[in-house]
Amino acid sequence: MKPRIITLLVTWLITISNFAAAQSNLLLSGQVNSNIPLDGATVYLYKIADSVPVQTTMTDSKGTFNLTHLNAGNYRVAVIMIGYSVYKGGNFQLQVNTVLPVIRLQQTGLALQEVKISSQKALVEKKIDRTVINVDAMLSNAGSTVLEVLEKSPGIMIDQNGKVSLKGKGATLFIDDKPAYLSGAELESYLKSLPSSTIDQIELMPNPPAKYDAAGNGGIINIRTKKSKLKGFNGGINLSYVQGKYTRTNQSFNFNYRYNKVNLFGNLGFAVINNYSDLDINRHFEDINGKVVSNFLQNSFSRTTGQSYTSNVGMDYYLSDKTTFGVGLTGLYRPLKQKMFVKSVFTNAQNLTDSTVLADNREQNKFGNMGLNLNYRHLYDKNGRELTADIAYVNYKTQNDQSFDNNSYLKDGLPANNYLLTGSLPAGINIYSAKIDYSHPLKNGVKLETGFKTSYTKTDNIADYFYTVNQITKPDYDKTNHFLYKEHINAAYMNANKEFNRLTVQAGLRLEHTISNGHQLGNIQKTDSTFKRNYTGLFPTIYLQYKLDTASTNLLSIDYGRRIDRPYYQDLNPFLSPIDKFTYYTGNPFLKPSYTNNIELSHTYKGKFTTSLSYGKSIDQVNETIEIVNGIYYSRPGNIGSTIVKSLSFDGTFDLASWFNFHFYGQVINIHTVSAFYTGELDTKGTFFYLKPILQFKGRKDWTIQLDGYYQSKVTNAQFVAGEQKRVNVAVAKKISPSTTVKLVVNDVFHSYVNSGVINNLALTSADYHNVGDSRTAVLSLNYRFGKAISNLRKHEGNGAESEQKRVKN
DSSP: OHHHHHHHHHHHHHHHTTTOOOSOOEEEEEEEEESEEOTTOEEEEEETTOOSOSEEEEOOTTSEEEEEEEOSEEEEEEEEOTTBOOEEOOOEEESSOEEOOOEEOOBOOSOSTTOOOOOOOOSEEEOSSOEEEEGGGSGGGTTOBHHHHHHHSTTEEEOTTOOEEETTEEOEEEETTEEOOOOHHHHHHHHHTSBGGGEEEEEEESSOOTTSOSBOTTOEEEEEEOOOOEEEEEEEEEEEEEESSSEEEEEEEEEEEEETTEEEEEEEEEEEEEEEEEEEEEEEEEOTTSOEEEEEEEEEEEEEEEEEEEEEEEEEEESSSSEEEEEEEEEEEEEEEEEEEEEEEEEETTOOEEEEEEEEEEEEEEEEEEEEEEEEEEEOSTTOOEEEEEEEEEEEEEEEEEEEEEEEEETTSOEEEEEEEEEEEEEEEEEEEEEEEEEEEOTTSOEEEEEEEEEEEEEEEEEEEEEEETTEEEEOTTTOEEEEEEEEEEEEEEEEEEEOSSEEEEEEEEEEEEEEEEEEEOOSSSOOEEEEEEEEEEEEEEEEEEESSTTOOEEEEEEEEEEEEOOOTGGGOOOEEEEETTEEEEOOTTOOOEEEEEEEEEEEETTTEEEEEEEEEEEEEEEEEEEEETTEEEEEEEEEEEEEEEEEEEEEEEEEETTEEEEEEEEEEEEEEEEEETTEEEEEEEEEEEEEEEEEEEOSTTEEEEEEEEEEOOEEETTEEEOOEEEEEEEEEEEEETTEEEEEEEESTTOOOOEEEEEEEETTEEEEEEEEESOOEEEEEEEEEEEEEOOOOOOOOOOSOTTTGGGOOO
């Protein structure tokens, strides 16, 4: 079977290479001089009738410059250098790799003090296979965390469990083309620890190209961090003070140092974490006639404090103009303490108290991550023929110490009993990966890309629990566990793209083969158990983009892709982990991978207004399920039989005046789920809408004001109905100097952001929840940048371990 699949893959890719296409990879080069070559002149490339540069670079010591990865089209060039007249070139058409005539600047002998060059990136940029969000274009992102930036980005939603979704479907989170390897609450906590000042762009890819791993039914959200392109020692500092109910801070520092053939770069972050959560969960137990016979009312108030230290440093060595070796190191250390006071009240049908449980729960968590990447890049020629290779190692370590001290009281308030549960949960994940990618432009304009990747993951999770009753401590073998998991994935892909006169085409095919093994070690009450899986999948992608007119005013696009979602590593772990005395999380070793087919049709007008219609169907999608047994809640992941997501969205930018800009994103999503469930068939359907307006006002003397927010109606998804969500943010910015900006932001002005909802399909039970956090904050931030621009720094695209990291979960 496998030889037939490989033969089919090769045959199909050879066929599509003759007509497939995507973004062009054209090169524009030239030289700037004034009797002698000019080093350090700034070159701007514009599309016709566009005031925002498509690319910017600087000339080298020979006065030459190169602009790469360009699409065919009509352009113009401008060149600026202090002491010389500004050069504004005429319009030209770019269809093949082009060398411009020598650009000659006239020396003026005057400083450039009277010339002011200013431009602002658009908030949203639409490309054939992704949408790009420019983070700094939204003022209210200042001083916030990466999680808050995602919440404000068009099309992204984050639910009460920290799950990130894109247009209503679960998405895989990448950072600099590397997966975050995290999920759920751990991913939410990680994103809260990263300062937004370290982020440059967010790329939204509902249907990623074949070059990316096929994991993630809703596509990929790729966060690109800031990388300085400056000569000498330069970079930026961002200081933020955040005041909500509690005080916290976010600080970051990025730098770049280029000397001869060596380039050093880095991004360092530090955050003080100080937050709270006020959660109410109500459970109403019913008889077979639906009449309430008793109630469980629980309030949990938790305080989380700690610090977060993040780093991303590396070095590139330019062996020649065409060959580069690089090394990168990433790290995260986050010690946290959580104190949770829980009051659980049991009442009868008349709402009279039967008993009360007061719990003092404490948790100390140390989360560490380090990664090492070795990379190589060789550019064969100026046409774009290129070979890249990456070898990566990623390690995660977690030590979680828990203490659940429960005191029960009778209805008259007299003490009943005391129960103490303590747990030690060390966990380790090691990921090894290697990949190689090769791109080859052909003379007929077709660009071929191919590559191979192999990854190996090993996890080791231990849970040691002890319970103490009447001052006697014993092991709790029901919860004590040791789980080992190994996984090996091999993948190969080929991608082809070409831009015709009006039609751009890109097509690819990816082959992935997975072998996994799980082993739950037993104890004196449990026997060993194992499982093994071996499966292969093909994942095609295709993009078509057609210009309805020669000026590219109207673009029509359609794309299709098939995706896979493998279970998170810890979701396969059959641990029974307490959240409190009445709520437990448990894994599911019988989870199967989920497969999704996505198709989207969109229309873009003048690059500013995009309307999209999408359809996706998932089989065996993994979702949280809640089961109640003897009044105890068990949360576990389960395969949901069939989920269909249909959506209509609009994204538009309106330049209403030179001083007033309005951006609007809105979508309507319908989710239909059908699955076998422990209470019978689960068949839910619901439509919700989502609105995100952003208004920006530009005042005199470099003052800017922004008003933004969002509203989401109730969402029905499988077993849950999430309540509406809304918030309003206000921001003011003042540019003190070309290198210094001060911002004041008030997030969630009316403190209206709440996570609430209803849990359905519970056996003889109805339940609801309501959670409020420290979302109303005032942020004062200072951003200072220093340095001199330099061109041709290497663009880093990942460490090779692209899909494995996203599946780490605690």
